Amino acid sequence: MAAGAGDNPPLHPALEPLAFLLGTWRGEGEGGYPTIQSFKYGEEIKLWHSGKPVMAYAQKTWKAASGEPMHAESGYWRPKPDGSIEVVIAQSTGLAEVLKGTFDAEQKRVQLQSSLVGNASKVQAIGRLFEVEGKELKYTVDMATLTHELQPHLHAVLTKI
């Protein structure tokens, strides 16, 4: 039978330094910005691989109070042997982002800065920081808009399930 879905391929060596991220994470976050009312949300993040030197990423969020779906996004993370990383993300709002940055396998940290934001009416730049501490995945998203400098939009804490 041909190889396909359901197989459990070995991890590509390029992904070994980021293996701490693999899995399904679930938790809660809070968003805000000077121009909007702050809000609370639930979130699930999945990171997986198919044996290639690239990690697949999918995220969905929902209103904390009602469970109603909110923002979702998905993409691919491409770590390089020199500790740099390139990430591409498509957002449910239509925004497309390319981020570049670095990862630190010992600190379990990935730091990203947008090099391209496409099809956005307001967003000029995005910064993302992911950190794993024990069983928790914490992240922040900063953004710059036409009217505001780079500053926090989101922060969340998730646990591996």
Ligand code: HEM
């Ligand atoms: C508002 C961008 C992720 C929920 C906004 C605004 C922008 C934006 C530009 C309008 C700010 C203004 O009018 O000055 C982004 C970007 C994201 C992101 C670039 C990811 C990198 C999320 C996520 C959620 C979310 C994950 C939900 C969990 C909201 C809400 C508002 C908002 C509720 C205010 C109401 C609205 O405009 O819909 N976001 N956002 N955002 N965002 Fe995000």
